[in-house]
Amino acid sequence: MDRNLNSTAPLPTEDDAPASQSRRGFLQIAALTGAVLSTSGRRAFADGDIGFHAKDLPDEKLVDMYRTILRIRWHERTQADQMLANPDYRGYNHFYAGQEAVATGVCAALRNDGPFEQIDLVYSTHRPSGHAIAKGVDIPKMVAEDDFRATGLNGGYAAEMHLSDPSVGFIGADGMIGPGHVTATGSAFAFRARGSDQVSVVFGGDGTYATPQFHSALNNAKLLDLPFIYVLENNLYHQYAHYTYSCPHKDIADAATAYGIPARVVDGQDVFQVYNAMKEAVDRARAGGGPTFIEAKTYRYYNHWGAPGAKEGELGAFGYDPLAITSFRPEREVRAWMQRDPVDICRDTLVDWGVLDEARAAAIEEEVKAEIAAAFEWGLSQPLCNPEDALKHVFAEGTVAARQFG
Amino acid sequence: MDRNLNSTAPLPTEDDAPASQSRRGFLQIAALTGAVLSTSGRRAFADGDIGFHAKDLPDEKLVDMYRTILRIRWHERTQADQMLANPDYRGYNHFYAGQEAVATGVCAALRNDGPFEQIDLVYSTHRPSGHAIAKGVDIPKMVAEDDFRATGLNGGYAAEMHLSDPSVGFIGADGMIGPGHVTATGSAFAFRARGSDQVSVVFGGDGTYATPQFHSALNNAKLLDLPFIYVLENNLYHQYAHYTYSCPHKDIADAATAYGIPARVVDGQDVFQVYNAMKEAVDRARAGGGPTFIEAKTYRYYNHWGAPGAKEGELGAFGYDPLAITSFRPEREVRAWMQRDPVDICRDTLVDWGVLDEARAAAIEEEVKAEIAAAFEWGLSQPLCNPEDALKHVFAEGTVAARQFG
């Protein structure tokens, strides 16, 4: 697929909707009348009033964000259950549960549909399913892909670690730590060169900090003022090593600040805080103001890979402690983080804001569960791949020769 | 050559000489008696009183530093004249003239002789001759090597860009920008692991800042508190690009500070300021205090490579302006920097301090000129290489097969 772009004018987005719809307007009135917002103790206000930009969003958009978080969550749980209970299921995942608010808040501030030459691009990681769903990838096709089906998102070539769908700007997952962040600056370079206001976003874990490519990406993004946003999901561990084994900073964001890049630390469990930081970053990038670095403090409920320690029907993994790992996370750390669950925080905030009531919130969750169940049903009934197709897609055209037969 | 080290006790160095010899003592007396030091306007005092540690050194050591600067300078000038005037001369150089005070001040603070397991190691660059001389490499053998002679320092295999002499701790030149700085941290890792108080020093240009390996070297040196010193010679240009094309910092040292590494900016034209910063860094490293970063602001009098624009018998290169270089340095910048010549600054300081008088200083310069002339005479009369020797030294033992004959 090659695209030769000529027109690069931006599309209007939902965010440009009339101000009368604005949530902030509503809240200002509430404040004037002396109403006090009750907030759940599980939500943090580390970055001040968390709802600044988010409060301006139309109700539907806020509810969409809630729905997206739920989609990610239930995709995770359903897949974990498949892995635990269905002997025929062959897929796997680097589970994202616990981090849903990051992907959701980030992608909610991006342009995710329209012509390819106008949408924003996302580079993901080895832990892509949350990013993919938030960016708008078709879930049934993704489910099929994860189980190596011929009609999956990428024809069964990719599986989880290489999911890709340029049609929604999801350049894709990548199993390697390093190449993606630098390559994402290249897309940003191209946007600037062709006068487009698109932005290029890379997700990276705390593990990406130590890579030589980290310097490369930030230094060049700053030098050239590229429309590039680095979203670092600091879930405290890369594989089984605590991030302090590889990083001398308490906040990895400080590393970006050193380059002169505007950087923010946000509560990654709170989708609206993530959205606010991202909105600011996207606005800056579109206006030619250069790169932004966002460090989201977050946590994953499962282990690095797969479902060891997890039980069918239960959220999270416990009691798995592999031999002789240099630093393995304590179980009480997992339990503590689960107290500040991104699903709860999002729902409670929307209830506080009067966007949803508990009944509607619960109904939406049921709808999402059904949607995900249907996605698995469809995905797992898709046909398997044709062996000879392995020789396709090496180059844009043709097939390469079979060589295994001598 | 392989060395299996068991003993790693440090040698005493000249710096441990009794305090009664100390120059600082002398100066304190001078101050008490109201004597005022006259200093040349060409010297800078950017870092306060420049002579703090240097003033403690014995006279002979100070004179040695002056002699080292002169050796580098006259080696440069003699080689440039060879390149310009001797049609049989085949050597080349990335000239170091203008930067002599950096190599000299740095190496004066290191242990440069004794058993291999006790001396400090230096990793150099594509511009190595100054570093090599300062570290104590045999000059006649280096001259022979630069002209591809069989009895040269490295048997004619190396030439300028790969000069190496582990016997004085000069791990060597390297023509690549990147691998050396990281590898130097590995030597530091080994020192720490075996409980040695040796230090590992890397020289790097402003061009090294942008390499991905820069992050790697600094991050790991900091994380592991390695006895590692990064001496960054900021001569404003890498090839023909000004350092601001590749670095968002005014002082590159700020990049090191961001990691929590103690960093200093010094006047690289003043050997004593360089020495002072280096002494502090070496003391810290030997005491287990971890890495230091020193940025020496300096300048090279010749162009990036070879002698274009230079005239026989004259110092520096002018009037060479290659076509279509993105940023090429203005000639008046060269002339301005030449006003603050490291040879003059060193000599004037020593005269001010009463270590030398003008006559002795001039006599030393004549001695050095003669020494260098003799080095070239010896070096250029050495035998050429034996072609078949090309097949040696691929592995520690034996030769590889010739394959060019089919």
Next chain:
Amino acid sequence: MAQKSWMYAVLEAVQYEMREDPNMIWIFELTPPVASNPGLPVINLETEFGRKRVCNTGIDEYWMAATVLGAGLAGSKAATYIPYQGALMPFELIQNYAGKMRHMTGGKASMPVVWIIEMTGQTPGFAGQHSCYEEDSYYMHIPGVRTVIPSTPYDAKGMMHAALRSPDPVVYLYPAGLRTLVEEVPDEPYEVPLDKAAVRQEGSDLTIVSSGAGMPEVLKAAETLTAEGMSVEVIDLRALKEMDTETLVNSVAKTKRLLTVDQSYYTLCPGAEVIARVATNVEGAKYKRVAFPDAPPPASPEMFLWMRPNAEHVIGAARDLV
């Protein structure tokens, strides 16, 4: 049509493609995209297209390679000129990411990008990293990337057009020793295919196969051998991946004698692949291989020039074989 140098011919192609496509970008490091040629206008891509499209930064070849890849994935054509000192710095990116990306995404990744990888000029005296010639083998093993190595200004221009128009990522190797070649090169754009070897001379006694910087000395040798009465077929590989097996096999099926000549180190030089492909397809042929020994190039010109395959070596090996 005029006599043109290698670099002028190549930049003519790039300039044409950049004028056609206002989105196309070019990243460089030390070597500004500038060329002049007697009687022709100076080409300077940086001044013509501006620094938003044509840009250098610091010493970071990984970034250079990644940036054009990222541009390609965003839908912009892109090319970069990586100097020989950094020829393997971005290797992992090209080998493990770009090279696998189309396949891993089931055909979804778009990569209209060209990495011009300079190889040294093998200048005697420079030694080691500044004289080596080895990138052909490394890049040629990668699937998913077309690796080509033109050996004449004419091919260099035609293959640059083809590379820039190809939807596949292309590693375009440029042995800098060829910079001194000059030949007639059309002013108009034209394509030379990225997957066809060139038969430079036809013959029936012996097939000599080489590529890139090996070609000038091979052609010199062939002249001498022809003058001596040997009927020599000379093949210039041009495409290392996908290699044009058919042309090779057909030739050796006829001559029954194959001599490969490489400046690359002996072990796994492109000639090894040539011999292996031919030997599994042609029976009863005889083989010889001239290559750089499995040793880095030393500085001393006496040593280096003795090691590097040249016309005399080729002539000697050809005489032994026939």
Next chain:
Amino acid sequence: MAQKSWMYAVLEAVQYEMREDPNMIWIFELTPPVASNPGLPVINLETEFGRKRVCNTGIDEYWMAATVLGAGLAGSKAATYIPYQGALMPFELIQNYAGKMRHMTGGKASMPVVWIIEMTGQTPGFAGQHSCYEEDSYYMHIPGVRTVIPSTPYDAKGMMHAALRSPDPVVYLYPAGLRTLVEEVPDEPYEVPLDKAAVRQEGSDLTIVSSGAGMPEVLKAAETLTAEGMSVEVIDLRALKEMDTETLVNSVAKTKRLLTVDQSYYTLCPGAEVIARVATNVEGAKYKRVAFPDAPPPASPEMFLWMRPNAEHVIGAARDLV
């Protein structure tokens, strides 16, 4: 003597050498240097030697490789275990710096270092970068570095001792798919040479040459073929650089039939070098080559398992050839 797994056998060698030499260091990333084996004490280098000598840091394989090189240059023996995901990250350092350093310094550089480069286990379903097998070719083209690829726990231990005692830098490839092999391995230290192929089975009709992860399926195939009455000679390369040409040539001079089997991509797989070396030394032999196609490995087990060379493929090719 006991049945030992690959990794236990290797760490036994490392533990022995680290006890002998208090300066020796070990750098790791994801895989702590820990192994257990039924009836034997757990080996844990990190706890035994402490984090000053045995250390992990972040995801930076270039630093890992450079650090052991720097330790070697400083006179300390050093080794590192680079996980397969980073197998080519330090390529440039090994290829352009370490590999040339001894020669460039006229023999002065000291490099008693070992880079254990893990290759994937080729697990079906993992795709692309997590299933590929290709590093053998890249590392084998480098001069100045010994590249070896043991295929049994016994050789793995003996070659680890030899590698750690060698003054040369060694790239020690470890195809992780072999981790499940178990065999009798002596408790005492012993060396297996770094430059000798192993004739695993003698025969006169056909020579099959493979290495690393290719060996188990080749041995399986040889069993079947032998049972069918074919006299098969099986050679395990073990040393990729320097390759043991003599053993290869002697074998094919006898059998006149050579089949190479590689999990590496076809173009420039080690087998290409084997055929090229034999073909220039033996006349009138016949050749066949089984290899992974020039395509990245796809995720789908159906596709991947069809592509990857296995015993059936070897048997088919052998029958065709003899």
